[in-house]
Amino acid sequence: MAISRRKFLKITSGAIGGGVAAEIGILNVDTAAAAAKAGKAPIKSGRQVASICPYCAVGCGQIVTVSDAGEIVDIQGNPDSPINQGTLCPKGAATYQLVKNEQRWSTVKYRAPGSDRWEERPLEWAMSRIAELTKKTRDANFNEFQDLPDGKGGTVRKRVMNTYAIASLGGATMDNEWNYLHQKLMHALGVVYLENQARI
Amino acid sequence: MGSNMAECHPVAFRWPLKARTDHDAVLMHVDPRFTRTSAACNLHVPIRAGSDIAFLGALIKFVINSKRWNEDPFFREYVVNYTNAATLVNPEFRDTEELDGVFSGLAPDGKSYANATWSYQRNQAPPKAKGGVGPFSDLLLQQVPGRPKTDPTLQDPNCVLQIVRKHYARYTPDLVEKVCGCSAEQFLKVAQTMLDNSGRDKTANITYAVGWTQHTVGVQIIRAAAMLQALLGNIGRPGGGVLALRGHATIQGSTDIATLYHSLPAYLNMPDGRKKHDSLKEFILTEAGPLATSYWGNYPKFAVSYLKAQFGAAATAENDYGYDYHPKITGDHSHMPMMLDMAAGKIKGFFVMGQNPAVGGQNARLQRKALAKLDWMVVRDYFETETAAFWRNSPEVLSGELKTADIKTEVFFLPAAAVAEMEGSFTNTQRLLQQHDKAADPPGDARSDSWFTYQLGKRLQKMYADSASNLDWGIKNLAWDYEPEAKEVAPWRIKDEPSAYKVLKEINGVTVADQKPLATFANLKEDGSTACGAWIYTGVIPEDGKNNAARRKPDQWISPNWGFAWPANRHIMYNRASADSQGKPWSEAKKLVFWDPDADSGTKDPAGNTVRGKWVAPSGEGIDFQPTKAPTMVGKDAALGFDWLSGNDAFIMRADGKAWLFAPAGLVDGPLPTHYEPYESPVANRVYRQQSNPVAKVWRTEGNVYHGVADPKYPIVVSTYRVTEHHLSGTMSRWLPWLAELMPELFCEVSPELAAEKGIRNAGYVTIVTARGEIEARALVTRRIKPFVIDGKKVHEIGLPWHWGWQGNAKGDVANDLSAMVGDPNVSIHEGKVFTCDIRAGRKGGRS
Numbered sequence A: 001m002a003i004s005r006r007k008f009l010k011i012t013s014g015a016i017g018g019g020v021a022a023e024i025g026i027l028n029v030d031t032a033a034a035a036a037k038a039g040k041a042p043i044k045s046g047r048q049v050a051s052i053c054p055y056c057a058v059g060c061g062q063i064v065t066v067s068d069a070g071e072i073v074d075i076q077g078n079p080d081s082p083i084n085q086g087t088l089c090p091k092g093a094a095t096y097q098l099v100k101n102e103q104r105w106s107t108v109k110y111r112a113p114g115s116d117r118w119e120e121r122p123l124e125w126a127m128s129r130i131a132e133l134t135k136k137t138r139d140a141n142f143n144e145f146q147d148l149p150d151g152k153g154g155t156v157r158k159r160v161m162n163t164y165a166i167a168s169l170g171g172a173t174m175d176n177e178w179n180y181l182h183q184k185l186m187h188a189l190g191v192v193y194l195e196n197q198a199r200i
Numbered sequence B: 001m002g003s004n005m006a007e008c009h010p011v012a013f014r015w016p017l018k019a020r021t022d023h024d025a026v027l028m029h030v031d032p033r034f035t036r037t038s039a040a041c042n043l044h045v046p047i048r049a050g051s052d053i054a055f056l057g058a059l060i061k062f063v064i065n066s067k068r069w070n071e072d073p074f075f076r077e078y079v080v081n082y083t084n085a086a087t088l089v090n091p092e093f094r095d096t097e098e099l100d101g102v103f104s105g106l107a108p109d110g111k112s113y114a115n116a117t118w119s120y121q122r123n124q125a126p127p128k129a130k131g132g133v134g135p136f137s138d139l140l141l142q143q144v145p146g147r148p149k150t151d152p153t154l155q156d157p158n159c160v161l162q163i164v165r166k167h168y169a170r171y172t173p174d175l176v177e178k179v180c181g182c183s184a185e186q187f188l189k190v191a192q193t194m195l196d197n198s199g200r201d202k203t204a205n206i207t208y209a210v211g212w213t214q215h216t217v218g219v220q221i222i223r224a225a226a227m228l229q230a231l232l233g234n235i236g237r238p239g240g241g242v243l244a245l246r247g248h249a250t251i252q253g254s255t256d257i258a259t260l261y262h263s264l265p266a267y268l269n270m271p272d273g274r275k276k277h278d279s280l281k282e283f284i285l286t287e288a289g290p291l292a293t294s295y296w297g298n299y300p301k302f303a304v305s306y307l308k309a310q311f312g313a314a315a316t317a318e319n320d321y322g323y324d325y326h327p328k329i330t331g332d333h334s335h336m337p338m339m340l341d342m343a344a345g346k347i348k349g350f351f352v353m354g355q356n357p358a359v360g361g362q363n364a365r366l367q368r369k370a371l372a373k374l375d376w377m378v379v380r381d382y383f384e385t386e387t388a389a390f391w392r393n394s395p396e397v398l399s400g401e402l403k404t405a406d407i408k409t410e411v412f413f414l415p416a417a418a419v420a421e422m423e424g425s426f427t428n429t430q431r432l433l434q435q436h437d438k439a440a441d442p443p444g445d446a447r448s449d450s451w452f453t454y455q456l457g458k459r460l461q462k463m464y465a466d467s468a469s470n471l472d473w474g475i476k477n478l479a480w481d482y483e484p485e486a487k488e489v490a491p492w493r494i495k496d497e498p499s500a501y502k503v504l505k506e507i508n509g510v511t512v513a514d515q516k517p518l519a520t521f522a523n524l525k526e527d528g529s530t531a532c533g534a535w536i537y538t539g540v541i542p543e544d545g546k547n548n549a550a551r552r553k554p555d556q557w558i559s560p561n562w563g564f565a566w567p568a569n570r571h572i573m574y575n576r577a578s579a580d581s582q583g584k585p586w587s588e589a590k591k592l593v594f595w596d597p598d599a600d601s602g603t604k605d606p607a608g609n610t611v612r613g614k615w616v617a618p619s620g621e622g623i624d625f626q627p628t629k630a631p632t633m634v635g636k637d638a639a640l641g642f643d644w645l646s647g648n649d650a651f652i653m654r655a656d657g658k659a660w661l662f663a664p665a666g667l668v669d670g671p672l673p674t675h676y677e678p679y680e681s682p683v684a685n686r687v688y689r690q691q692s693n694p695v696a697k698v699w700r701t702e703g704n705v706y707h708g709v710a711d712p713k714y715p716i717v718v719s720t721y722r723v724t725e726h727h728l729s730g731t732m733s734r735w736l737p738w739l740a741e742l743m744p745e746l747f748c749e750v751s752p753e754l755a756a757e758k759g760i761r762n763a764g765y766v767t768i769v770t771a772r773g774e775i776e777a778r779a780l781v782t783r784r785i786k787p788f789v790i791d792g793k794k795v796h797e798i799g800l801p802w803h804w805g806w807q808g809n810a811k812g813d814v815a816n817d818l819s820a821m822v823g824d825p826n827v828s829i830h831e832g833k834v835f836t837c838d839i840r841a842g843r844k845g846g847r848s
């Protein structure tokens, strides 16, 4: 979907408050004053929930504001955080649009082999199908033993208990808890092509 | 160096700025480009991309030859006590000075090193200790080597300091001028400032980011910085250190709780079919043997507790805690070889979660084509990323090179929950765990990443429930119960999210019998009575119902009650070194951890009297040392861990308790950082005959063609980098209208000199070409980029941010189509920070 500059401006006009507060944080080297200003940023009223910026590893504190209807209505810097003292950079200040975004997909999409389109599918169906494919691929390609170099020019038979047919590549903005669960499951299945953005 | 902090870690950059404005700190930026960071620093010194070790090596030489370093007793006390400067190295060791750019031990094929000659000289091994510590520890005790030999006068020609001196003897300001392209005066200004700002009362810090890691010598660049800081007495002290600015919200967490092929959680190595890892005992002896005199002497506890967390009640002493059912790696299975094996058809199924290799991967064209070889792929993200859409509109499909109908990959897109829509923790670049709470349910079928993995595991466990095959023992017996308590999900529509608290509690570790959390990793056991997912995180949940990652009480300095810094809330690692060898603070200004001889140690002597003396930190900082080991205490020879270490062995994770100026083990490409040219370079190595890192990871395969040295077809150096308005491959930014507008289009920074040579106009199109691909971008002709004169030859550089792809609101060509897969031999990171290319005015395909 192409978004015209005019539409950009229309969409962005509602966000100037957050953007300005963040800019002050970067440009004004007087951090105390910046913190005070950021603390006074026009946070919309509602329930406030402590969060952390989803972008870089600085780990700026955020406050997510939730309306009475349970909708996220605002995301701002957390003035209490000793890391950012209420300020956010342009990415952090745009977090709200990551949550509320008309291009965000909220249903499962499926593309059959060779097909030229996405089809919508129920989540349950997709999970069952993925589990089935995982088991099928693993079982057909599991190695209990493998001949490996013995360091003297020959080979030696080693127990490896792995599969090379499944790979996993994860991002580094996903919870510690996910990393733990995922390494645990992948190791239980024998997956050794287990990688993460953290290498790059 | 190696970082554009103002651009890429902007909020963190407020702190050095504050140090400059409030405390007259001097900020120096050594970087190929003049950036937003340079603009805010006292000094910018441009150096050619890939010449960092020449610069850092010259700083090391400058420091150790300086009058002040040789006369100020501070430096000698720090270096003799806390580094391995005095340690004697095997006389068989041969340096790059003797072998023209390689170290002793290089295999005849030149592709790998044997490191026997890099070892320490040692005293005789101690008489065997009696044991009785634990089944695995007792075996480790039998292997304890003799203590390393030292010469505290630092005169012995085989002592580390003399080896370092010789190694960098030719790294002069003049050489810096010729290799790096900055002036000798600029270099000397940096060197003098570093020295002037280090010592008893002052500390200096070095900060880096991927500008240092993404090289075929990435690990060695960082080591060179660590050596310099150790020589200057800047490690373990407030304001000192080498700070890695990492790029993603929990990239540190993804490394700690590794979803990386080579590592188990908490830096235990992955079992490896190529090593002597045939049983748990052999695994522990192989991995922990060389480290057992450091805190790693507790390796058996970490390994057994990890297996207990993995397999629960099924893991018993009789079955080696399930070790035989744990997979082993057999080679390099990291990102780049993974994609090459995928391109070769060896990989059938692929989980891609929060990643976008179609844009972010090196040689991205090759990576996209690899996706077409898969049977199935699961993508979890917010938007239809380029990776999700490769089969319908990738450049290869649009050009007809691939046909959608021929692509047999079955693709699933599962929508992901945003951070604000789930509960969990991140670990930031300071090792600080911070909790984020759930504010709302995610929309529709969007779920947390943990939900996906947990529910997939539950389904698979059901499918394997009746299997009697030992091949399925691991999945069948996996301890996999994180069902939420009713109150955890009561406010939410989605009731089957796993309990983040239960997961973190397992990571923290528990006593198996009563499932109570462990307060400290000192309580771990090697007999199967404790289970712990990642020992370094122990203490984050010190007791039931208490989550230290969710602490939110800031203060004006270290903020020990804000989140939880692993390990054990220690914010500055190796902080024993913030006191002198006698345990006294080096100075009032730099006081952090020190020995209080009168404090109640909390223990009693056999006569029942209070034992006095312990390490203290009034700021609340966690103490990275044995709490009651007096500074003058001498370690036992036949012992493990803390018992072996002495009161001045501040570097407790090193087998000798010292910071390593010379690395006798642990690196595959040499014990000392050495200037090699990048794998693709426009110039020959001026320092040695050896052109580039001899053991760099190289993959010569179809579609991954390399350029030659000083290749006339590709004479220009290119660095890829990031801008503040976008995040990596753009998945979390190019779809956001606010950010897309701020930085709408791919551009290429070009110097006015190069623009004049090539007829390039500011804002006009340019085409950039390598043997891997061709892309177009708008030219940004700017004096921020300057050509370098390298040993009399003019070398042009261009800069290329890499956030764009063909999806989203802000679109552009994929910069990573240009780069090659080539990597650091220690960690398999690519060399996206420096490779060669050509550039011409006009659009792709000759359009203008």
Ligand code: SF4
Residues within 6 Å of the ligand: A053, A054, A055, A056, A057, A058, A059, A060, A084, A087, A088, A089, A090, A091, A092, A093, B008, B009, B010, B011, B012
């Ligand atoms: S606000 Fe900016 S600097 Fe802070 S964590 Fe987010 S991306 Fe990083």
